[in-house]
Amino acid sequence: MSIKKIVCKDTQEIANLAAQNFIEIIKKRQNPLFILATGSSPILTYKNLINDNNVNKTSWRNVRTFNLDEYVDLKEKYVSESYRNFMNINLFNHIDIDKKNTFFPSKNLIDGKYDDMISDHGVIDLAILGIGNNGHIAFNEPGTSIDSKTHIAYLDESTRLANSRFFNNKLEDVPHAAVTMGLSTILKAKKIILIATGTAKKNAILHLCQAKEFDPKWPCTCLVNHQDVTIYIDRDADLK
Numbered sequence: 001m002s003i004k005k006i007v008c009k010d011t012q013e014i015a016n017l018a019a020q021n022f023i024e025i026i027k028k029r030q031n032p033l034f035i036l037a038t039g040s041s042p043i044l045t046y047k048n049l050i051n052d053n054n055v056n057k058t059s060w061r062n063v064r065t066f067n068l069d070e071y072v073d074l075k076e077k078y079v080s081e082s083y084r085n086f087m088n089i090n091l092f093n094h095i096d097i098d099k100k101n102t103f104f105p106s107k108n109l110i111d112g113k114y115d116d117m118i119s120d121h122g123v124i125d126l127a128i129l130g131i132g133n134n135g136h137i138a139f140n141e142p143g144t145s146i147d148s149k150t151h152i153a154y155l156d157e158s159t160r161l162a163n164s165r166f167f168n169n170k171l172e173d174v175p176h177a178a179v180t181m182g183l184s185t186i187l188k189a190k191k192i193i194l195i196a197t198g199t200a201k202k203n204a205i206l207h208l209c210q211a212k213e214f215d216p217k218w219p220c221t222c223l224v225n226h227q228d229v230t231i232y233i234d235r236d237a238d239l240k
């Protein structure tokens, strides 16, 4: 196993280091392919990338992106909470990417369809991940198989509670399901980076760093089977 752990002094340092991974690949590869995450963890990294695109002109014109997940059956009044909207607001609207090259999973793209779409586009250069307090990756909740492909996932109550902050703190308004890229697809990325901050993530990070093999109770431990994983965490998320 080769998980590299980098403990940073603050979220800005995490974002600087994480963004560098994207910039290096964009400069090197003709048609980079990225897996992107939503959630609060990658927001500052995306800000850095927007700044780099605007100031240094690192161009996203040939970049293709596949997002990890999307809610199913969002209530009308919460359409702005879709992950597509999140990505538009936090990244795509501010860089020179062609939105035709940005993809999201949906109910119509299960049973291997989203996964085939990704492999038809070539090799995944980089995946950026967050992590749930319960160790979920994307919406691969505890119990998910390591062979999973893009599928409909039923959200853990702890995940719905954590995400209720985006739904006026009304648990009843948080969707019960999402479509998520499976663990096997995520593991196909050549390089994986994961961001975690705050004490709520400590237990999940502890399980990830101590795992010797995949433990379905902690989906994040699938990463021990990968050759190139770097986790960027702050001191609060670090095991003491």
Ligand code: GLP
Pocket (backbone or CB within 6 Å): 037, 038, 039, 040, 041, 042, 068, 069, 129, 130, 131, 132, 133, 137, 138, 139, 159, 163
């Ligand atoms: C959500 C997302 C995940 C994300 C996780 C952590 O449930 N589906 O992709 O990694 O929560 O979110 P945050 O970064 O806001 O803590």
